[in-house]
Amino acid sequence: MKHIKTKYEIFRQKAFLIIYGSNTVAGRLFDLILLGLILLSVILVMLDTVEGFNKKYHNILIVLEWIITICFTIEYILRIITIKKAKNYIFSFYGIIDLIAILPMYLSIFIVGSNVLTVIRALRLLRLFKILNHPQFSGQSVQLRESIIASRGKILVFMYFLIISCIVIGSVMYVVEGKESGFTSIPVAIYWCIVTLSTVGFGDITPITPLGQFIASIVMIMGYGIIAVPTGIVTAEIAKSEIKRQTKKAIPCGQCGTADHNIQAKFCYKCGHEFPEI
Amino acid sequence: MKHIKTKYEIFRQKAFLIIYGSNTVAGRLFDLILLGLILLSVILVMLDTVEGFNKKYHNILIVLEWIITICFTIEYILRIITIKKAKNYIFSFYGIIDLIAILPMYLSIFIVGSNVLTVIRALRLLRLFKILNHPQFSGQSVQLRESIIASRGKILVFMYFLIISCIVIGSVMYVVEGKESGFTSIPVAIYWCIVTLSTVGFGDITPITPLGQFIASIVMIMGYGIIAVPTGIVTAEIAKSEIKRQTKKAIPCGQCGTADHNIQAKFCYKCGHEFPEI
Amino acid sequence: MKHIKTKYEIFRQKAFLIIYGSNTVAGRLFDLILLGLILLSVILVMLDTVEGFNKKYHNILIVLEWIITICFTIEYILRIITIKKAKNYIFSFYGIIDLIAILPMYLSIFIVGSNVLTVIRALRLLRLFKILNHPQFSGQSVQLRESIIASRGKILVFMYFLIISCIVIGSVMYVVEGKESGFTSIPVAIYWCIVTLSTVGFGDITPITPLGQFIASIVMIMGYGIIAVPTGIVTAEIAKSEIKRQTKKAIPCGQCGTADHNIQAKFCYKCGHEFPEI
């Protein structure tokens, strides 16, 4: 009995290195095949919704989707078995996505058409960053994420103002334009306001009365200033993080303590103290 | 007589703390219920304009709206009574909004349909910032406001140029395209120009003649540069205020207390006091 | 004879002060009336093109336009007479605009409908900056202009690339989509490309074939990066000019020559040297 357990233990360890790690050749290969399967799966679901394609190859598509789903199910089970603390994986961000990625296909047995939801598998493509593990790329993505997180507070305050403005402007437009112009209700008018302020401008609903067009003009000119605000926030944040990153690399001078040295500096620019070779 | 007055005085003080303050438990609860009522009221007015919903639940909606309006009226009266200088509240930003928020409902007794204007209550949602009183959020909103105020001058100059440009371009397009293409009058052509320069582009009015499309192309390429200007202004302002905030963090002078020193400063720029070496 | 000449000379000097200057009460009044007339004139021409309005008040509008045109003509003649070197005015930016502003109305005697061009008078509204003469506003507008001029080189290089890209992408779309989708010729396809890349997106011409939509998607994702470039250029320029403006105010330290002092600094932050009081 113990013999079998050890054998199983060895398999578990090996599988763990292949599935979770990306340093071994087998691990890298596994990751690449996985990414390929995810991509294939996403493309299959997409093609399945295209009229002409669906009619011709429906059966092949369904078979392929099932094969991939079974592969993913095996992978999911293996991920749970091989890791020491299964909870850590199951309730992690990727663990939840992995589960969601296989459920819709099994649901489609009971509910017709729910296999469309397998497209959520696209989220599994985020694994690429984990797999790449390339210092430059991961550095960039970390810096981007930090900048966005740092500007979160301002963005939230800004969006709160934006939504209140949209409610007020939308209501005014509803009163001014009325149902004839397509502003059939206040929620629809708010939708129009968001479409306009974000400069998307579908044109499915447009003001027709002169007063409505005048208000719309003011909204659009305001939109100019408004679109500048989040851009300004994020830009300032990225610029700050850029500067921080450049300063972080520097070691302060051992003699005078000056900290903002050029990364390549060999001597302190203030007291001339020579930096030790690293 | 005096006894009653004192009792009334005590009630006034207590009510004042609950209505205006947000430090006590009762005060916080009052604020939360108020926000909830405002939100509910805004949603009710919105739903009232949705065709299908209106027909089914019209009576319930009207009754609920009246209940909320009466609540707000009582709150408004209490706010006037409990504060020492009623004028300070009545003519303040929030005081005016609070009044406007209850008026349309009473107006709707005389003028049918004016209850739609109760949506202006959405502006009361701005109270959230007063209620939150969270240092981080209020700091963010203060910084945002300051940046926008600081860039006000440049934005105004920019918009003046923009409007003059729109008048001239709009007129040219009116002459070039004419009534067949939808450019029915100069104001409409100016409206088109604003829609285009702000990159909203509804598509309700579009140039049809080759010359019109050529001029529109130039306007759009110009629009590229133009949209960059307010963004640049606000970004530079936010970046500046960020830097200011960071410099403020530096150690204040031990002699005169001045706080916004250059990070590398060795001497206080105001009193010449030498900073201790760190 | 000499007596008359002197009288005329005195009138010329007085008129000059009123017309060109804005320091005297009469001068300011003249400027305000002028701005009012320009604004009125622009609004009149606009209203003249509005169908309903035109029919009712056509005669009144024409009479008013003629009155204003005669006023502007008298003003133009006075400007030429009262200034010493008439050439300086006639060939200046404002001189040319002033002439163009009165010509279309006289042309309309011979060519019906050319009075629409009087809208060019809107350009006269640029005088506001001359009239305001407010240090803050003129400072802002100077800084804006300098930033735009400084980024002119990069913007031109960028636009050259943009136009070449639009020609190539437009042609590809013409080949892919063809006449059925509205891409009737290469110039029209280029117009579509400019509309798309500038994120205006009228929607009068849209790709229908899957391949066309795929290429359009790539163009739009590229457009994301592309719209960032001019914004980045102008922002960097404004930020730089902001910094320059702040540094310009500083005087370098007389003892050690350090130049980047805080504007309020009383002592050099490097050597502690006290700045002389200004």
Add this chain to the structure above:
Amino acid sequence: MKHIKTKYEIFRQKAFLIIYGSNTVAGRLFDLILLGLILLSVILVMLDTVEGFNKKYHNILIVLEWIITICFTIEYILRIITIKKAKNYIFSFYGIIDLIAILPMYLSIFIVGSNVLTVIRALRLLRLFKILNHPQFSGQSVQLRESIIASRGKILVFMYFLIISCIVIGSVMYVVEGKESGFTSIPVAIYWCIVTLSTVGFGDITPITPLGQFIASIVMIMGYGIIAVPTGIVTAEIAKSEIKRQTKKAIPCGQCGTADHNIQAKFCYKCGHEFPEI
């Protein structure tokens, strides 16, 4: 025999200077004529696709196109003959473009309509930068290119996220809106999502159901923040390169010649040489 070879050699050297160089008068003239021909050729192909123009002048256009193509063919052969290492030219960026620019016309003998592809000649207009050789312009274009290259990593990471988001949002919209609203398949829904997130907003496909409009609203508000990201990245990069350029202007070290010193530096950061006091 040798005599002839030398004569040919002299011709080759002369031709090389004229074709590749832009310092001699003949070389400049050649460049100008070349640019003119490219521009003319691009305009000819464009006009050829315009219905009305094509019918009238088809034959003249074809003849002119053939003349220009033959000129370009001769130029291409000369470029190969006169340069020492023909491979360097043939496989360079410009060499490939030059070849692609003449091929479609010869192809049009066999395949009707392929002469439209001669528009690719527009890419030859990029030669302008080589020809201008103006230090300011080439400096600007180098700085722009460097900024874009430096922000390449972040832009790629950003776009990967963007595409995954578009797949997920597009699929959700396909499920919510369905074929009646124009969301005929997931690829089309993804196309809609890209059109919306890039704020282009054609309006050829728009959500009709309330839920679809609600999701679209969220997507557009998100789009606000998203459009800020690449702008922020490029702006920070351009600002950084601006600062780098300004620091480079500082006096180089008298001992080792290092040039990019901190403006306040008292000692060279590379060799510790003390800068003379200014």
